[in-house]
Amino acid sequence: MWRGIRDEPRRFTVAVVGSCLFGSLVIGQAFVVGEIIQDVVEPALAPGGSVTTRALVLSALALIAMGLGRVLGIFGRRLGAGFMQFALQARYRHEVTGRYLRLPLSWHQRHATGTLLSNANSDVEAAWMPVAPLPFAVGTVFMLLVAVTALFLVDWAMALVGLVVFPVLFAMNVVFSRRMAPRTARAQHLRAEVSAIAHESFDGALVVKTMGREDLETRRFEARAWELRDALISVGRLRGLFDPLMESLPFLGTLAALVVGAWRLQVGAIDLGQLIQVTFLFTVLAFPVRAIGWVLGDLPRAVAGWDRVERVLEATGEMPYGTAGATGTGPAQLSFQQVNFSYDTGEPVLHNVSFTIPAGKTVALVGPTGSGKSTIATLATRLLDPQHGSVALDGVDVRELSSGALAGSVALVPQIAFVFDDTVRGNVALDRPGADDDRVWQSLTTAQADTFVTRLPDGLDTALGERGTSLSGGQRQRVTLARALAGQPRLLILDDATSAVDPRVEARILASLRGASHAASILVVAYRRATIALADEVIYVEQGRVIAHGTHDELLSTVTGYADLVTAYEKAEAERERDTGYDDSDESAVREEEVAA
Structure with a gap:
């Protein structure tokens, strides 16, 4: 990932700035909503209470401004990350292809055509898959740091809930990545094998047909295709177990924050607006925190893909050309x-x-x-x-x-x-x-x-x-x-x-x-x-x-x-x-x- 950042620093900067803007405004919106409920909604709902037009207009303008800022942040984040991802994929497809052209014929004879096609296509694509959510994840880390600081400024007891929830999220992602890595590596390897068998069968179609080997080739392809299916199902099962846990943990944190917040409100340590701010903050943080899971979830496959790409880029035996020009115009000796x-x-x-x-x-x-x-x-x-x-x-x-x-x-x-x-x-x-x-x-x-x-x-x-x-x-x-x-x-x-x-x-x-x-x-x-x-x-x-x-x-x-x-x-x-x-x-x-x- 650091290599990708070095290759595309400007696009990454645009995406991270957009992500940090989005995260800052998410936190800011939680405090704005808390203030609106504390100063506008609660007085309006109180017996005999009222609210001025000026307060309503200012509240609406604040929410609109927050919404427009978040839209700008999303545009910057998604466009920057998208351009960065596709630019890196294009760059390394060119690098792999260029490396193929520079490597000697003997190197190509040792590698199946299907594998080489997989290296230049699906492996490169997999290697840079985490780049799309990476700026969002970086912005989310920034947002979490600001959020935890804001939580301590509001109430230390409720902040402790966040200090428990967020590390657990990271720990779950680490466990997931370690278990997912060998599964995705095998799936990438089987993708290349399936591609190689298919290419060989298509390339030798005349032999396959004339020798009556259609059934044999079908069974050979089918065996690898089913192995790939089983490998991908194994990946899907682990992701299916992990995703619900990642999805539910922030909401469990919100529930815990409400319980602790209700107690703190009852003892007079916080007011209603601060309770709303914290619980709203836990609610809106649930989705951005998923970006970290997306990055860590894509990393095992990316590592497998990058290992296969890097083997091509670091292959030895290059045959560099010289600088001498043509030695004549007639027949050569x-x-x-x-x-x-x-x-x-x-x-x-x-x-x-x-x-x-x-x-x-x-x-x-x-x-x-x-x-x-x-x-x-x-x-x-x-x-x-x-x-x-x-x-x-x-x-x-x-x-x-x-x-x-x-x-x-x-x-x-x-x-x-x-x-x-x-x-x-x-x-x-x-x-x-x-x-x-x-x-x-x-x-x-x-x-x-x-x-x-x-x-x-x-x-x-x-x-x-x-x-x-x-x-x-x-x-x-x-x-x-x-x-x-x-x-x-x-x-x-x-x-x-x-x-x-x-x-x-x-x-x-x-x-x-x-x-x-x-x-x-x-x-x-x-x-x-x-x-x-x-x-x-x-x-x-x-x-x-x-x-x-x-x-x-x-x-x-x-x-x-x-x-x-x-x-x-x-x-x-x-x-x-x-x-x-x-x-x-x-x-x-x-x-x-x-x-x-």
Whole structure:
């Protein structure tokens, strides 16, 4: 809470001033009402009594002034607290999201997406929930101090009632908070688990449906949802026990004050007006004292939420960018020097990897599954940093480049094509400066996507649906490639990015990339022999090591493992065609044309 006050001092001050104004006028109103009853109402009701018009007018004006002052106090308190709460929630949502962007890919791989969504949303919201009643509670503490002082000025015996009631209220809140904390922490944890399961099921909807796992996923989600329900019921039961006690205690204090006050009135220690003042004061204090309970009631959940948010904000492994700008305007040279890398499992993935991709050349990266090809592509884009060695662009370590220089020079087209729930234009242009329709069409043409986009109902304005569900796999890959090309990168990395595309279309794509007006160096992770043969050079890797580096023909004749790997795909395709009697690539092309139509 103190951190929130430091972040929003002005709004907190406005809210506290409004709350203190409200509290002061509540106490003042108790004394005004007591004086009115003593000096106006009692004489008017006495036998033969009367009251002057001036006294009535002054009494009415006093009550109206008190009411208007309380209204102003409520406005200041609620507006200040509301703005403060929502500003803090917005600030820390931005901070959590910004932290996500700065943390390395390896950190994200250790945390479920649903948990990350919960951290940025419900946890941040829970962390600052007590901010809304906090200024009211601060004003209430001020009001209680003034009230106790006023009670002693009126009568010490009745003040002792207040000294008993108010500490009991605080003690009850402390007990409540200690019992509530573990319950709310568990509820917050289960919220994240439910979110994670739901996200995973939605994300894998295709697998869930095709494998007939709907019932299993439903039961998995249901089990956690019922656990969350039970946790929230436990929270509600404790709150249901606590709230009535907190509500009744001030009224029991009022009753006790009336009993003691009646005795003091009988012995002549106080007059009727003072009795009214004290009992009215106990009555009006019942509601404000609840603000302290609201703060303490929200604190356990806030602590649980803040702990989860703070773990994100204090996470280590940030990959800061440098300040160096782009080193050129033409195709870039990429070089790996003695690069070693391992993931959190500790098993080395790359061992002393060294190679150079000359500017303007197309280099194929070939190797068996698990040999480290995708890791090399990830390091080249600086989604990860090597533990040892360096990755350089035109001789400059990528860790020294600024964010804009790196993003403007290198583009990665990953294995799994991702399409936003947007139009074709929105997916390709991404609102980048200079990415007008001419560049979009040029990128689509180079990616061999212009033909099917032209056939879409609204062309560039066609909405592609969530994750591009209206497109085939090959079409999604070509749209993703066009997106990368629209940024006019100097180094283009294709991580098996055309695996769902017909081999002949793939060959045309590579030929278009070579002849593009904005040429780029190309690193392509490839399996097909026809694709590999189009590359100027080939880098062959096994078990995280560079085994050979040369032309396709050289490696085919000198490296047995390379020859076995690149011919295995052709053999499998030939056997499939012989057994089934049709060409799978032709079917793929026909299907894409049908989808486009």
